[in-house]
Amino acid sequence: MSEFALRAQGLKKTYKAAGNAPAKQALKGIDLNVPRGSIFGLLGPNGAGKSTFINILAGMVMKTEGTASVWGFDIDENPRQSRASIGIVPQELSIDPFFTPGEIMEFQAGMYGVPKSERRTLDILKAVGLDDKINAYARTLSGGMRRRLLVAKALVHNPPVLILDEPTAGVDIELRRQLWDYVLELNAQGVTIVLTTHYLEEAEELCDTIAIIDQGGLVACDSTQNLLSQIDNKTLLIRPSASLTAAPDLGGIACQLREDGRLAVQYNPGDMHAGAVIGAVQGAGIEIVDLDTQGAELETVFMKLTRQK
Ligand code: ADP
Ligand code: MG
Numbered sequence: 001m002s003e004f005a006l007r008a009q010g011l012k013k014t015y016k017a018a019g020n021a022p023a024k025q026a027l028k029g030i031d032l033n034v035p036r037g038s039i040f041g042l043l044g045p046n047g048a049g050k051s052t053f054i055n056i057l058a059g060m061v062m063k064t065e066g067t068a069s070v071w072g073f074d075i076d077e078n079p080r081q082s083r084a085s086i087g088i089v090p091q092e093l094s095i096d097p098f099f100t101p102g103e104i105m106e107f108q109a110g111m112y113g114v115p116k117s118e119r120r121t122l123d124i125l126k127a128v129g130l131d132d133k134i135n136a137y138a139r140t141l142s143g144g145m146r147r148r149l150l151v152a153k154a155l156v157h158n159p160p161v162l163i164l165d166e167p168t169a170g171v172d173i174e175l176r177r178q179l180w181d182y183v184l185e186l187n188a189q190g191v192t193i194v195l196t197t198h199y200l201e202e203a204e205e206l207c208d209t210i211a212i213i214d215q216g217g218l219v220a221c222d223s224t225q226n227l228l229s230q231i232d233n234k235t236l237l238i239r240p241s242a243s244l245t246a247a248p249d250l251g252g253i254a255c256q257l258r259e260d261g262r263l264a265v266q267y268n269p270g271d272m273h274a275g276a277v278i279g280a281v282q283g284a285g286i287e288i289v290d291l292d293t294q295g296a297e298l299e300t301v302f303m304k305l306t307r308q309k
Contacts, residue, residue: 007068030049041211043197089165095150237264237292
């Protein structure tokens with residue numbers, strides 16, 4: 001049995017040209033493994049290809065090339081099992097307004113072939129705090145309630161993998177908390193969680209592993225801790241008195257010569273003081289005219305990795 005909840009190798013997707021819209025390569029060959037039991041964040045700016053990636057895994061979008069599997073089931077060879085292993089909460093709040101949450105849950109269970117005796121409509125609605133709305137028309141539900149109904153709907157067939165696509169878009173802070181508490185509880189029960197977001201803070205707070213995709217390509221995949229330790233890096237921007245042709249050797253301290261003539265020296269404030277960095281630069285025979293620091297901003301790594309190439 002595969003130890004991965006999700007697995008993709010060389011996954012590519014090109015959306016065909018339609019009308020005036022030209023063909024669009026949304027995924028350029030993604031290799032990615034999501035370990036079982038994790039809370040995995042798929043992070044990237046709008047248009048990066050996040051929804052395309054997870055919709056392929058969920059059997060909702062056809063891939064162009066590559067292979068993928070869910071819970072060890074290849075999406076081509078075992079489409080039924082792979083679909084049964086995944087529950088997806090889509091980005092759009094698409095809910096038929098003329099049905100009640102109770103009906104929507106029963107209909108979904110029917111689609112997944114869950115026998116009547118095994119259906120847990122009330123339990124699941126209770127878990128997402130919608131049991132009192134079981135007979136209300138969906139059109140009377142608020143945005144946050146609709147989001148929770150979509151989570152409930154994704155869980156009817158008890159999938160081992162739950163995917164949430166931009167789950168907090170349009171959800172207020174209190175509901176966000178509730179949603180996360182529930183997601184964490186599901187994870188504690190053994191459900192692998194994959195969430196896509198373009199909010200770094202959200203991924204940082206919840207996820208043990210984060211993959212960053214940009215323009216259809218994977219730019220990073222690491223434990224949240226490792227990614228954050230990169231954020232701990234500070235950059236000292238130094239303007240030398242004489243222009244340099246190359247970055248000096250600072251004995252193991254990472255240093256680059258920027259186009260504007262400044263030296264960008266990276267250091268980890270936990271390991272080294274700025275004074276030592278300055279000393280090393282001066283020790284390399286460089287006279288410093290001016291300096292500036294670039295702080296340890298949360299967005300830094302993300303920006304660095306998703307910069308236009
Ligand atoms: P994300 O979820 O990261 O915002 P998407 O996967 O939705 O990104 O989109 C990736 C790229 O593919 C975007 O350029 C988007 O415009 C394009 N795209 C997404 N869905 C379609 C579609 N059905 N037809 C054509 N292009 C699409
Ligand atoms: Mg999306």
